[in-house]
Amino acid sequence: MSTTSASAPTPAFARPIIGVVVQQHAEESALLRHVRSVLVRAPHVALLQLGRLDERIAAHLDGLAVAGAAGTALCVQALDRPGAGEVFAVAVRALQCHDDKLFAHVLALVPALPDAARGVASALGWVSARDLQGVVRRLLASAQPHQRALGLSCCRMHQVDPGPALALALADAAPEVRVSAMRASAALARTDLLAALRRAMADDHPEIVFHAASAACLLGDRQSSLRVLTVAALQDSPWARHALSLVMAASPFEPARDLARSLSKAAQALPADAQRRRRLVRALGLLGDARFVPWLIACMAEPALARLAGESFSWITGADLARLDLETLSHPALPETPSDDPADDDVGLDEDDSLPWPDAVKTQAWWARQAGMQGAAAAGQRLFDGEPVAIGAALRVLRDGTQRRRAQAALLACTLQPGRMLFPVAAPAARQRRWLRTLR
DSSP, X not given: XXXXXXXXXXXSSOOOOOHHHHHHHHHHHHHHHHHHHHHTTOSSOBHHHHHHHHHHHHHHHHHHHHHTHHHHHHHHHGGGSOOHHHHHHHHHHHHHHTOHHHHHHHHTTGGGOHHHHHHHHHHHHHSOGGGGTTHHXXXXXXXXXXXXXXXXXXXXXXXXXXXXXXXXXXTOSSHHHHHHHHHHHHHTXXXXXXXXXXXXXXOSOHHHXXXXXXXXXXXXXOSHHHHHHHHHHHSOSTTHHHHHHHHHHHSOHHHHHHHHHHHHHHHHHSTTOHHHHHHHHHHHHHHTBGGGHHHHHHHTTSHHHHHHHHXXXXXXXXXXXXTTTOBOSOOOOOOOSSOSOTTOOOXXXXXXXXXXXXXXXXXXXXXXXOHHHHHHHHHTOBEETTEESSHHHHHHHHHHSBHHHHHHHHHHHHHHSTTSOOOXXXXXHHHHHHHHTTOO
């Protein structure tokens, strides 16, 4: 069995393996996979930067491929301390070498290790279709629910319709398979499954209900799905942020503005609740109503809201704060996150990290000069990245925007044109560029 990847040439003569170099390839492959999982959701990273990171990951994976069995062995050895990155590297090696035994070993880690599921899914999304021949069919037919779910995720990430298997998966006994099927149904524009998704919104499982509503909404439902998503957006649930993004994209102007008003009332009722105020600021950026721009500029004076208010301002106006010199370098110091205090349970990163600090005075002056958008504000017109909300604006942001904005553009494109596939902004950059060339 060949142990080289399809992209790496077979050596014409035996080459000595430099262990320390191969070890570095294994470690960097795992580490950069983690970095990528952060950057695909980052507010400051565009497809160009994502592509450069992908090239680094590919170079390290190629180094492991050239090392052959020694490279694979070092990746397997790293599973002594398995994380998503380590599992990703091993799974890629197994898939590219068509090593079914090694891939089965990696799959066996998934039920006991949440990080393993993310690592395997990343590998399935990373490798080429050639490396997946026969693999997805076996996953979809597996007796193990986690393998069926991974097979559906793989189809979704590669934008390949699994056919009748998708309808069967929506009725699977395992919730994780049904969730994966719902996500695939929406991403692959399977409008024929809309009735089944509507029925699933009556399920007793909250996660099933949310994903059924999300998929139904992307496929064109504007009744029950929006009611479910609106409730989720107003609650402190794990899905509140995604629900808010989707309901704002799919709702007509007046219902979307009513949701913003509800968030405003909730924030005013508990003004000390920072999360409620942040949710309101985020909602106004998603709403795209330029009449709220002055209020967002006022929020830029509050350190806890300043960067998020700047992002919402940019989402409405399309203004690049750094490029237009509307940011300040003299911003207040904030507590580091995560902190060094062992008693602090919050180990999450600052979600505003990498956002520019807006200069409220400069921003106000810039806004006063924007006659066109002032007119849009007077007319109550919704804007996205400085343009009226339309499919053209969404596709432009998909091509040129940063990752967090591109994710919203993908949702917007689907809600504006139900039946359109959901563009995968986390796919390998080279694959994204190929798909972008086909967008109309």
